[in-house]
Amino acid sequence: xxxxxxLSLFFIISCFLKQSVSRMEKNTEKxxxxxxxxxxxxxxxxxxxxxxSLSNAELLAILIGSGNNDDSAVExxxxxxxxxxxxxxxxxxxxxxxxxxxxGIGEAKAITIIAALEIGRRxxxxxSVQKDKITSSKDAFEIIHAAIxxxxxxxxxxxxxxxxxxxxxxxxxxxxxxxxxIADPKKIFKFALENTASxxxxxxxxxxxxxxxxxxxxxxxxxxxxxxxxxxxxxxDHLIIGDNNYFSFADEGLI
Numbered sequence: 001x002x003x004x005x006x007l008s009l010f011f012i013i014s015c016f017l018k019q020s021v022s023r024m025e026k027n028t029e030k031x032x033x034x035x036x037x038x039x040x041x042x043x044x045x046x047x048x049x050x051x052x053s054l055s056n057a058e059l060l061a062i063l064i065g066s067g068n069n070d071d072s073a074v075e076x077x078x079x080x081x082x083x084x085x086x087x088x089x090x091x092x093x094x095x096x097x098x099x100x101x102x103x104g105i106g107e108a109k110a111i112t113i114i115a116a117l118e119i120g121r122r123x124x125x126x127x128s129v130q131k132d133k134i135t136s137s138k139d140a141f142e143i144i145h146a147a148i149x150x151x152x153x154x155x156x157x158x159x160x161x162x163x164x165x166x167x168x169x170x171x172x173x174x175x176x177x178x179x180x181x182i183a184d185p186k187k188i189f190k191f192a193l194e195n196t197a198s199x200x201x202x203x204x205x206x207x208x209x210x211x212x213x214x215x216x217x218x219x220x221x222x223x224x225x226x227x228x229x230x231x232x233x234x235x236x237d238h239l240i241i242g243d244n245n246y247f248s249f250a251d252e253g254l255i
Contacts, residue, residue: 042074056088057081063112068104076104089209089243092117093152121146134165134201137237137248143170144203145241156183156204160197161236168195173202183220185227192233200228203239203246211242213249221249 042058051059060080061073068076080102084090091113099110134140144157147170154176160168171191174182183204192200202224204217213221221238228235237250249255 056086060113063116064105064109066104071104076102080105087243088117092121134159134161134167134236137239137246137251140201140203140237141239141241141246141248143167144239145244145246147172148205148241152207154205154207157202158188158191159201159203160192160195161199161201161234163198165199165236168197185220185224188224189227189231189233193231197233199234199236201237201239202235203237203241205241209243211240211245211247213240213247218254221255225255 042054042062045058046054046062054062057074057077060077061067064073064077067073071079080099081091084094094114096107096110096114099105099113100107105113134143140159143159147157148155156173156176158171158173160171162168169191173184173187173191176182183202188200188202191197202221217238217240221235224238225235235255237248238255239249240247
């Protein structure tokens with residue numbers, strides 16, 4: 001090869017490399033949080049404006065620390081949340097394998113997300129223990145919602161109450177599949193009689209997230225109410241829990 005040709009080839013390769021580096025730098029500036037304005041960075045934003053100023057995606061971004069070649073940590077977390085309709089309850093149901101399908105989320109980051117959500121669940125459970133007296137359906141919801149072990153399966157719970165609507169015990173009556181569980185009235189009132197409860201509240205969750213009562217739920221509530229009348233044990237409410245909301249038979253005047 002002659003010298004002029006080699007010089008031309010070298011010049012072409014140099015230009016190509018410069019363009020590639022420039023594109024990479026622009027891409028990095030677009031996706032890396034360190035290039036953002038100071039008050040747009042999640043950690044700095046939390047420090048300057050407080051935790052309530054951050055979106056769910058920004059809080060998750062702090063947990064994972066970094067994104068991937070195409071997305072910043074915040075953008076990646078937005079995509080994860082969009083897949084589950086921005087529902088944190090649904091996020092808490094995801095497994096390590098569910099999370100690691102997202103580019104940029106390895107096992108360590110997935111475990112960090114799961115651990116953080118579990119801490120939140122336990123905090124809520126701890127807080128509900130302080131509510132030893134039921135004054136509304138919301139109080140009962142908070143206690144039962146915090147106690148449910150796994151929202152992927154249906155669980156049936158019982159609250160035993162004294163004369164002052166104080167909670168004596170909360171008991172998991174049964175655990176079923178993804179669509180139903182068995183609630184035996186005989187078993188429910190056996191617990192109530194053994195603990196000399198004056199009243200009870202029953203509750204179960206719908207893993208589908210929908211909290212409207214089925215025909216079976218209505219029939220069961222009627223049966224429990226009738227049995228309670230015979231035994232002089234008040235059935236104060238039946239709650240159906242779906243994700244972060246609930247249906248109260250008492251609030252709807254159905255009990």
